[in-house]
Amino acid sequence: MTHTNASSPGCSRRRFLGLAAAAAASVPVISACGSGTGSDASGKLKFWDMPWGTAAYNDVSKKIITSYKPAAGLPSAGYQGIAWANFGQTFASAIASGTNPAVSTGGGFQAFQFAEQGAIAYADNLIETMKKDGFYDDFLPGTLDGMKTDKGYVAIPWELDAHVWWYNKALLEKAGAKVPTNWDELLTSGQALKKIGVYGFATAAGPGNSLAYETPMSMMIGNGGGLFDPDGNLDVLNARNIEAIEFIKQLVGEGIVDPASVGYTNDNAYAQWSKKRYGLGNEQGGLAENVGGDVAKDLLVMSPIAGPHGDKGTLVVQNNVMMYKNTPSQEGSEALLLHWLKNMHQFWDQALVNGLPVLKSIAESPAFQQRPNYVKMVKEYQPIGTSYATRGKTIGGAQSKMDGNSAMYQFGQAVLSSKTDAKAALTTLSNALASLLK
Amino acid sequence: MSPSPTTAEPSVTGTAPGRPPRKVSTPRKFAPRSSARVHNQQAKSKRRTLALLVLPSVVLLLLINAYPLVYAAFQSLHNGTLISTGDFVGLDSYKSVLSDPAFWEAVRFTAVFTVVAVLGSWLLGLALALVLRSDFPGRSVFKILLMLPWVVPVVVSATSWNQLLSTPQSLVPQISDMLGLGSPLFLADPTLAKITVIIFEVWLNFPFMMLMISASLASVDRSVYEAARMDGASSRQQFFRITLPLIARSTYISWILMTIFIVNDFPTVYLLTGGGPESSTTTLVVLAYRAVFQNFQVGPGVAIAFLMTFTLVVISTVLYRQVRKAHV
Numbered sequence: 001m002t003h004t005n006a007s008s009p010g011c012s013r014r015r016f017l018g019l020a021a022a023a024a025a026s027v028p029v030i031s032a033c034g035s036g037t038g039s040d041a042s043g044k045l046k047f048w049d050m051p052w053g054t055a056a057y058n059d060v061s062k063k064i065i066t067s068y069k070p071a072a073g074l075p076s077a078g079y080q081g082i083a084w085a086n087f088g089q090t091f092a093s094a095i096a097s098g099t100n101p102a103v104s105t106g107g108g109f110q111a112f113q114f115a116e117q118g119a120i121a122y123a124d125n126l127i128e129t130m131k132k133d134g135f136y137d138d139f140l141p142g143t144l145d146g147m148k149t150d151k152g153y154v155a156i157p158w159e160l161d162a163h164v165w166w167y168n169k170a171l172l173e174k175a176g177a178k179v180p181t182n183w184d185e186l187l188t189s190g191q192a193l194k195k196i197g198v199y200g201f202a203t204a205a206g207p208g209n210s211l212a213y214e215t216p217m218s219m220m221i222g223n224g225g226g227l228f229d230p231d232g233n234l235d236v237l238n239a240r241n242i243e244a245i246e247f248i249k250q251l252v253g254e255g256i257v258d259p260a261s262v263g264y265t266n267d268n269a270y271a272q273w274s275k276k277r278y279g280l281g282n283e284q285g286g287l288a289e290n291v292g293g294d295v296a297k298d299l300l301v302m303s304p305i306a307g308p309h310g311d312k313g314t315l316v317v318q319n320n321v322m323m324y325k326n327t328p329s330q331e332g333s334e335a336l337l338l339h340w341l342k343n344m345h346q347f348w349d350q351a352l353v354n355g356l357p358v359l360k361s362i363a364e365s366p367a368f369q370q371r372p373n374y375v376k377m378v379k380e381y382q383p384i385g386t387s388y389a390t391r392g393k394t395i396g397g398a399q400s401k402m403d404g405n406s407a408m409y410q411f412g413q414a415v416l417s418s419k420t421d422a423k424a425a426l427t428t429l430s431n432a433l434a435s436l437l438k
Numbered sequence: 439m440s441p442s443p444t445t446a447e448p449s450v451t452g453t454a455p456g457r458p459p460r461k462v463s464t465p466r467k468f469a470p471r472s473s474a475r476v477h478n479q480q481a482k483s484k485r486r487t488l489a490l491l492v493l494p495s496v497v498l499l500l501l502i503n504a505y506p507l508v509y510a511a512f513q514s515l516h517n518g519t520l521i522s523t524g525d526f527v528g529l530d531s532y533k534s535v536l537s538d539p540a541f542w543e544a545v546r547f548t549a550v551f552t553v554v555a556v557l558g559s560w561l562l563g564l565a566l567a568l569v570l571r572s573d574f575p576g577r578s579v580f581k582i583l584l585m586l587p588w589v590v591p592v593v594v595s596a597t598s599w600n601q602l603l604s605t606p607q608s609l610v611p612q613i614s615d616m617l618g619l620g621s622p623l624f625l626a627d628p629t630l631a632k633i634t635v636i637i638f639e640v641w642l643n644f645p646f647m648m649l650m651i652s653a654s655l656a657s658v659d660r661s662v663y664e665a666a667r668m669d670g671a672s673s674r675q676q677f678f679r680i681t682l683p684l685i686a687r688s689t690y691i692s693w694i695l696m697t698i699f700i701v702n703d704f705p706t707v708y709l710l711t712g713g714g715p716e717s718s719t720t721t722l723v724v725l726a727y728r729a730v731f732q733n734f735q736v737g738p739g740v741a742i743a744f745l746m747t748f749t750l751v752v753i754s755t756v757l758y759r760q761v762r763k764a765h766v
Contacts, residue, residue: 089731092520113734117521206604206625207712260605262715263625268604275607406713406728413715420716436733 044078045332047340048091048104051081052159052319057352064343065336074332077102088404095119095324102327103337111147111155111322113400121323122152126334135342140378143358146318146387149397155320156337158344159355162316162381163218165305166287170298171198171279182306183247186280190256193279200256201248202273202281204264205412210404211266212412215282217315217388220244222304224311226390227402227433234437236430237423243308245422248415262416266290273299282314285377286354301373303380316385317403319355356382398437407432514740520730524737531737532745541742543717544725548701551636551721556696558640560689563647568681570648571655588645596709599638600625628718631711635719639706643699647692654688655681690761694754701750722746 047065051058058081065079080101082090088107094100095114114120127144130136136144143160147153167179177192178185190200205212220226225240251257258264258272272278273291281287288299304312321340323333347353349367356378357363363378388399402408407429414425514531518524535541570581587595602609603624611621624634658681666676682689704723707713713720713728720728722742729739 086731089520096521114521117519119521205715207709207714209712258606260623260626263604263623263631263711265600265604268600272605277607401734404732406732409712409714410716417716 043328044076045103045328045336046080046101047077047336048080048082048101048106050084050087050105052105053347053352053354056350057347060346060350060352061340064340064346067343068336068339070332070335074335075328077332077336082106095326098326100324100326102329102333103321103323103340105158105319105321107400107403108161108317108319109400109403111320112149112397114322114324115149115151115154116397116400119324119326120154121325121327121330121333122154123147123156123323123334123337124152126156126323126337127153129334129338135338138359138361140358140360140363140382142383143318147320155322156341157318157320157358158341159319159353160285160316160358160382160385161319161355162285162377162385163214163282163314164285164377164381165302166202166281166283166299167302168198168273168276168279168295168298169300171196171276175279177279179302180280180305181303183308186305187251187254187256189280190251191254194255198277198279199258199261199272200280201251202269202278202283203257203261203416204266204269205262205409205416206264206268208409209265209269210409211269211283213408214284214315214412216245216248216412216415218282219248221313221315221386221390222311223247223307224309224313226386227388228390228398232389234430234433236433237426240307240309240311241426242422245415245426249418249422252416252418257416259416262413284354285356285374288373289354299373301376301381303376304384313384313386313390314381315387316382317387318358401436402433405432405436407436510740510743513736514744515737517737519734519736527737531741535738535741535745540717540720541722541725544720544722547632547719548721548723550632551639551707551719552697552700554636555639555643555700556693558636559643559696560647560651560692562640562644563649563692564651564685566644566648567651567655570652584648585645587641588643592642592705593709595638595642596706599634599710603634625711626715628715631715631719635707635711638710639700639703642706643696647696650688650692651685654685658684687761690757694757694761697753697757698750701746 049058049061049065052061062079062081065077068077070076082104088110091100091104091106091110091114095117100119111120115122127136139157143157144153147155147157165180171193172179172189175189175192175196175198177189180186180189186200193200203211203215217227220241223240223244225238225244227234227236227241229235229238248257252259258277261269261272264272269278270287270291273281273287274293274295276295288296291299304314306312321337323330323337327333345357345359345362345365348357348362348365351367351371356374357368362368363375369375388402410432411425411429414420414428415422420428513523515526515528516524517527517530566584570577570584603611605611606615606621610624615621622630624630662680662684663676666680671679701721702723703721704727707719707721707724708727711719713724723746726739726742726746729735729742731739733739
């Protein structure tokens with residue numbers, strides 16, 4: 001066995017500390033490396049955009065930004081696509097280092113979160129501009145209100161991510177089941193589908209799948225419940241929520257829910273729809289496009305179903321475009337955002353996005369009218385859609401903390417578990433949210 | 439016979455008959471001091487050169503490692519977000535983490551996950567390394583194929599495993615069904631999800647163990663085994679008395695490395711189960727990620743990471759002592 005002498009004769013402790021001090025002194029140099037405004041090296045306004053559809057979406061969005069001709073004295077603009085992976089970290093790091101964009105799309109509640117932290121430029125002035133030129137009136141009723149807080153509009157909505165009821169027409173016919181209009185009929189149709197080996201309440205609660213909690217949330221909202229009372233206080237354990245979760249648990253108990261769905265990613269769930277294993281489900285708007293293939297033509301949106309008390313409602317997340325305080329020109333940010341909004345009809349003209357439009361002009365356009373599922377969503381779901389605030393006044397900051405929180409994912413998985421009852425699952429969620437929002 | 443001058447009058451050099459003459463010693467009055475001074479100057483110059491050569495690395499290490507570490511410690515003592523520093527809260531984050539049942543649940547699973555995965559991958563690696571020691575046709579191809587789990591990016595592996603396991607129509611549940619074992623919910627049942635994640639981790643890491651052990655076995659002289667056989671040692675005795683002791687050092691080193699890899703392994707668990715169902719496969723690193731990036735609780739998230747680091751240092755130290763003791 002050989003031994004080596006680990007001590008270095010050439011470097012004393014004092015010498016080492018001297019070297020360390022010299023290195024530590026250079027740290028602030030690194031920390032100071034940041035451009036400091038929402039502009040790139042060429043002084044352009046930076047527009048960051050998420051991949052909201054296929055690559056073609058980003059191509060068109062980039063063309064919109066590059067076609068922006070600034071008024072005299074305002075900076076031009078540059079486009080940057082941002083991946084969904086760790087996007088929260090991407091934006092937060094950029095804001096912290098002063099390298100944030102001037103304008104961006106992003107997570108549904110991101111603007112509320114960053115507004116609370118003082119990084120968002122409120123859009124009230126832009127709203128006034130839109131009112132003056134009439135563009136404001138093009139927004140569907142209620143869409144802009146979702147962005148309003150006590151301090152002003154945190155962003156401008158551009159697309160709605162609605163949870164709607166889907167059914168496979170061919171499978172329902174095969175099972176001899178009717179398209180349900182209320183929960184009782186949903187149960188009956190689910191039982192009929194089960195007889196032909198098809199699940200009647202599709203969901204997916206696997207790794208990072210927000211459907212895990214969005215589906216039960218949509219059911220609670222659809223039953224007149226929600227997470228907050230009319231005063232905006234947390235109210236998770238209300239009777240309507242318990243009733244909704246008990247109903248889902250009944251569906252789980254009767255074998256109407258795929259027991260493996262608790263571990264499903266979105267792709268796993270789409271595969272089940274594609275293999276005709278799912279006949280009914282509360283899903284996001286783009287289901288048919290995401291499933292694709294021969295099955296897509298059989299996937300239809302049905303009218304909202306009524307809860308046992310006759311309530312109808314669904315979860316709708318408003319995707320939005322926000323401006324940041326750290327910008328080379330606030331006037332430039334507003335002009336750029338308005339330019340993008342006025343040209344976003346191209347996304348629907350070319351069927352590049354699966355969300356619902358917020359503009360009447362797009363919803364009424366010939367291109368959009370050729371997509372009957374989407375027309376139905378705008379007509380029947382958009383008016384009854386609400387965010388997590390549901391019955392309460394705006395709770396923007398709270399929503400940003402709740403959306404994507406680990407407690408929400410765990411709640412979704414607990415709902416699908418046979419081990420936890422409805423009250424216990426809701427109590428755990430309530431405690432977690434109370435701790436989060438305190 | 440008169441004595442020779444040499445024997446009669448020994449020289450000052452003290453040369454004995456039949457021995458080579460000793461070197462004449464230098465006068466000690468002035469020369470040693472001057473030589474020592476030269477030597478010291480040379481040594482100083484050498485140290486300066488070495489320090490200058492090492493300086494860029496030290497600066498780089500401090501920038502890359504020390505700065506984030508110090509800043510993370512700072513964050514763990516504040517109630518900030520990813521954007522703002524927040525207020526100083528002392529050890530509150532550590533207290534809240536240590537009193538959270540979710541933390542202790544994650545500690546338990548991380549411990550089981552790490553111990554089983556390290557030992558599992560070591561046992562499999564050892565078995566395959568022993569197989570690969572013997573000559574057989576296609577050995578090289580076999581060796582390359584065995585390296586694939588370690589070479590393929592974990593994102594690809596996790597996606598493949600998801601496709602093999604997740605739905606009742608996936609290959610493994612189908613085979614299980616055909617064998618009359620039913621259609622297990624590998625990723626949906628909490629117990630099965632734990633087992634699946636551990637098996638996945640073993641599958642990912644056994645090639646590393648196999649390489650380490652193969653390298654160690656290659657340095658063992660085969661004559662040792664021949665001698666043992668001649669002395670009547672059975673295969674079992676050869677394995678326990680020769681093979682294991684001779685690979686002990688590399689075994690402990692591989693355990694240290696693998697423990698660090700697995701405790702810090704985020705993508706494997708997160709991509710396959712996301713820590714679910716119902717937190718059943720949540721490891722400490724996943725819990726820390728959730729705290730920081732899903733719940734925006736930077737202080738508690740970093741506190742979890744520091745507690746993990748402390749535990750890893752203790753475990754590594756204990757194992758490292760074994761390395762020093764190990765006989766080679």
